[in-house]
Amino acid sequence: xxxxxxxxxxxxxxxxxxxxxxxxxxxxxxxxxxxxxxxxxxxxxxxxxxxxxxxxxxxxxxxxxxxxxxxxxxxxxxxxxxxxxxxxxxxxxxxxxxxxxxxxxxxxxxxxxxxxxxxxxxxxxxxxxxxxxxxxxxxxxxxxxxxxxxxxxxxxxxxxxxxxxxxxxxxxxxxxxxxxxxxxxxxxxxxxxxxxxxxxxxxxxxxxxxxxxxxxxxxxxxxxxxxxxxxxxxxxxxxxxxxxxxxxxxxxxxxxxxxxxxxxxxxxxxxxxxxxxxxxxxxxxxxxxxxxxxxxxxxxxxxxxxxxxxxxxxxxxxxxxxxxxxxxxxxxxxxxxxxxxxxxxxxxxxxxxxxxxxxxxxxxxxxxxxxxxxxxxxxxxxxxxxxxxxxxxxxxxxxxxxxxxxxxxxxxxxxxxxxxxxxxxxxxxxxxxxxxxxxxxxxxxxxxxxxxxxxxxxxxxxxxxxxxxxxxxxxxxxxxxxxxxxxxxxxxxxxxxxxxxxxxxxxx
Numbered sequence: 001x002x003x004x005x006x007x008x009x010x011x012x013x014x015x016x017x018x019x020x021x022x023x024x025x026x027x028x029x030x031x032x033x034x035x036x037x038x039x040x041x042x043x044x045x046x047x048x049x050x051x052x053x054x055x056x057x058x059x060x061x062x063x064x065x066x067x068x069x070x071x072x073x074x075x076x077x078x079x080x081x082x083x084x085x086x087x088x089x090x091x092x093x094x095x096x097x098x099x100x101x102x103x104x105x106x107x108x109x110x111x112x113x114x115x116x117x118x119x120x121x122x123x124x125x126x127x128x129x130x131x132x133x134x135x136x137x138x139x140x141x142x143x144x145x146x147x148x149x150x151x152x153x154x155x156x157x158x159x160x161x162x163x164x165x166x167x168x169x170x171x172x173x174x175x176x177x178x179x180x181x182x183x184x185x186x187x188x189x190x191x192x193x194x195x196x197x198x199x200x201x202x203x204x205x206x207x208x209x210x211x212x213x214x215x216x217x218x219x220x221x222x223x224x225x226x227x228x229x230x231x232x233x234x235x236x237x238x239x240x241x242x243x244x245x246x247x248x249x250x251x252x253x254x255x256x257x258x259x260x261x262x263x264x265x266x267x268x269x270x271x272x273x274x275x276x277x278x279x280x281x282x283x284x285x286x287x288x289x290x291x292x293x294x295x296x297x298x299x300x301x302x303x304x305x306x307x308x309x310x311x312x313x314x315x316x317x318x319x320x321x322x323x324x325x326x327x328x329x330x331x332x333x334x335x336x337x338x339x340x341x342x343x344x345x346x347x348x349x350x351x352x353x354x355x356x357x358x359x360x361x362x363x364x365x366x367x368x369x370x371x372x373x374x375x376x377x378x379x380x381x382x383x384x385x386x387x388x389x390x391x392x393x394x395x396x397x398x399x400x401x402x403x404x405x406x407x408x409x410x411x412x413x414x415x416x417x418x419x420x421x422x423x424x425x426x427x428x429x430x431x432x433x434x435x436x437x438x439x440x441x442x443x444x445x446x447x448x449x450x451x452x453x454x455x456x457x458x459x460x461x462x463x464x465x466x467x468x469x470x471x472x473x474x475x476x477x478x479x480x481x482x483x484x485x486x487x488x489x490x491x492x493x494x495x496x497x498x499x500x501x502x503x504x505x506x507x508x
Contacts, residue, residue, distance in 0.1 A: 026121040030112055030128050034105035037132045040383070041142045045390045046097040050397025052266075055144040056428035059096070062087040065414070067433035069424050070443040073232065074242035076224050078186035079146050101142035104149070108132060111152040111338070114159030114176065118166065118306045119342060120349075127345035131338050135385040136330040139266075139393075146187035151334035153183035154195050157213075158313045158339060161199050162306050164209045174209055178216030184335075185220030191335060192217055194320060198313045245440045249324045257328035258321065259284060264389045269327030280385055283378050287340060294343025297350045307343045314339035348375075399483035403461075404429035406480035410493060412457045419449055420461035420469060422486070437471050446471035453494035460492045468492060 051059060057069045061080040064087045071077075086099045112128045119127075131137055131151075140148045157180035164173040181199070185192030196217055203209040225235050232238035243249060257271035263280045265273065291311055298307035318336035321328070348371075355367035400422070407430050412418070416432040424441060427434035435444040435452065444452070449471060452458060460472035463486035468477070477490035 026116055026124060027109070027113065029121075029125045030109045033125070033128050033132050034109050037108070037138065037141060038101050038105045040138050040386065041101045042098070044383075044387050045139060045142055045393075046094060046101065048394040048397070049097055049142075049390070050093055050394070050400060051144065051425070051428065052393065052396070053422070053425045056425045058144050058146075059083055059087060060428055064088075064091055066091075066428050066431055067415075069428065069434050070436065070441045072242075072245055072440050073238050074190075074245055076146070076185075076187060076189055077227075078149065078183070078188075078220075079144050081186070082149070083144050096144065097142040100144065104141045104152070107149070107152045111156040111159070111180075114156045114163070115342065118159065118162055119303060119346070123342070123345045123349050126349055127341040130345060130348075131341040133379055133382050134337060135264075135382045135389065136334055136337070138382070138386045139389050140331055140334070145331065147331040147334045149187045150184050150191045151338040153180045153187070154191070154313065154317060154335040155338040156180035157184065157195060157199065157216075158310055161203060161209060161213075162309050164206055165202065165309070166305065169206055169209050174212030177209060178212035178219075181213050181216035182220035185217050186223070189221055189224050190320065191317060192220060194317050195313065195335070198309070198316045202309060247326050249320070252324060252326040253322075254325060254328050255322050258330070258333065261328045261330050262385075264385050264392065265329075266331070266389060266393070267327070267329045269329075271328050280381055283381070287344065290347045291340050291343040293350075294346035297346045298343065301346075303346075307346060310339045310342045395484050399481070399485065399489075400425050400429045402481040403483065403489045404431075406489075407432075407459060407491065410459075410478055410480075410491065411496065412459050412491070412493070416457040416459075417449070417452045418459055418461060419444075420459075420472070420491075421463040421466070421489075423461055426461060450494070454497050456497060458494040460494075462490045462492070463487065465490070 057071065057075065058077075058079040060066050060069045061071060061077060062084040082103075083096060083100070086096050090096075108128065108131075112124055115124055115127075137148060137151075157177050160173050160177035160180060164177070177199075181192065181195065184195050196213065199213055200210055203213060224238075228235040228238035232241060254271075257268050259281045260271055260273060260275045261268040262284055263275070263277040265271075291314075295304065295307055295311055298304050314336040317339070318333055321332040321336075352368065352371060355371050403422075403426050407413075407416075407418070407426075412430065412432065414431040416430065417435050418427040418430065418432045419435050419437060423434045423436060434441070435449055436442050437444055437446050437449060449458065453473075460469055461480075462468065462472075462477060463483070465488060469492075472492035473494045475492065477492050480489045480491055482488050
């Protein structure tokens with residue numbers, strides 16, 4: 001007699017990897033990373049910090065006692081809007097730095113939180129830690145510069161799109177994607193365009209999401225477009241002028257320039273410097289391989305669509321800065337780094353899991369130690385470069401302060417006007433208006449400068465013992481200060497204006 005039995009169930013493969021968003025402690029970990037990031041900035045970047053050239057342009061647009069600097073065609077006013085609440089209350093650079101450091105740290109937490117339902121918590125924490133500890137992130141977290149905000153906006157926008165593609169677009173996804181895209185365009189319209197290419201392409205099948213992205217992009221671009229019609233004759237004319245200022249877009253292999261700049265150059269233009277510290281680019285050379293490894297890992301875990309979207313968007317954002325412009329700055333690639341942190345974290349978490357498995361005499365414990373030592377060395381390099389770049393920035397700020405103080409001693413006090421070498425930042429430090437007769441910031445004619453000098457104190461700056469500019473007043477130059485980078489700074493002073501005219505017409 002045969003006994004009837006139910007067929008044995010097929011063996012079920014159980015994944016030991018936590019599901020995306022399953023970690024209840026994700027937010028505290030991200031918050032802890034943000035707090036450490038702020039602490040490093042308060043220790044290395046903020047003390048003794050002054051505003052750099054680009055920062056003085058953005059901050060001077062936001063009110064305060066200093067006249068607004070000339071706003072050239074490539075710039076956008078997003079950062080000026082961001083700093084306006086602080087500049088309306090105080091002129092303290094330290095307060096502004098702390099405000100931006102805390103605000104950017106909070107935005108970092110928010111941008112990575114968008115991905116909490118898409119990748120496992122420990123991958124997300126690893127990605128956040130990797131991006132937050134890069135020296136460009138640490139240095140620019142408290143700076144009045146747009147690039148980090150573009151990075152966090154691009155990360156958030158891509159995350160919202162990925163959520164919509166995988167789980168459908170509810171109310172939050174279109175709103176979040178549109179708002180994040182608007183932030184990117186408001187900060188840097190060019191970055192917004194390169195972000196839009198892959199995101200609009202993948203959302204063709206989601207008309208609602210495509211519409212939200214388009215509305216966000218247009219809303220963010222609105223101030224730039226309005227200003228283009230008001231001052232340039234239209235967006236196309238402004239784009240043409242912006243392209244001229246940036247050297248034009250075309251095939252320019254800047255990969256080597258970006259690599260050299262990682263040793264601590266905030267701007268490498270032209271990048272003909274010797275490569276003194278190639279060790280600072282080891283992580284950068286490994287980045288494509290780690291990202292590719294992360295894509296493979298994500299594919300096996302069933303997250304290939306999410307990680308491929310992040311990687312593809314990162315590549316799109318990196319293309320212009322690696323292949324289409326002839327100069328380099330590490331901050332340009334921050335949006336790409338933010339998105340590539342996700343596939344790299346996927347790869348590193350898998351390497352950690354494999355390192356824990358024993359294999360012969362080289363036990364899992366030792367392999368974990370080796371991996372931890374490599375990551376610790378990477379972190380040490382990032383902190384070292386952060387310290388070096390911050391010290392250089394502080395030295396430049398001290399030079400500007402010294403030149404501005406010397407101008408005050410020589411009678412160039414607000415209201416006043418300054419032209420010549422480094423006139424834009426030095427005028428900000430001196431409380432004067434900067435007016436250049438040519439170049440990217442050309443905003444006045446020589447005749448107009450002489451006319452302004454009849455009403456307010458005016459000077460033309462010369463650095464490094466250079467020749468007297470043709471539009472400068474005659475007479476011997478006045479030595480102002482010795483600077484670290486540019487050598488001696490001198491000024492050609494216009495004759496003092498009539499005191500009655502100064503009282504009657506207080507501005508240049």
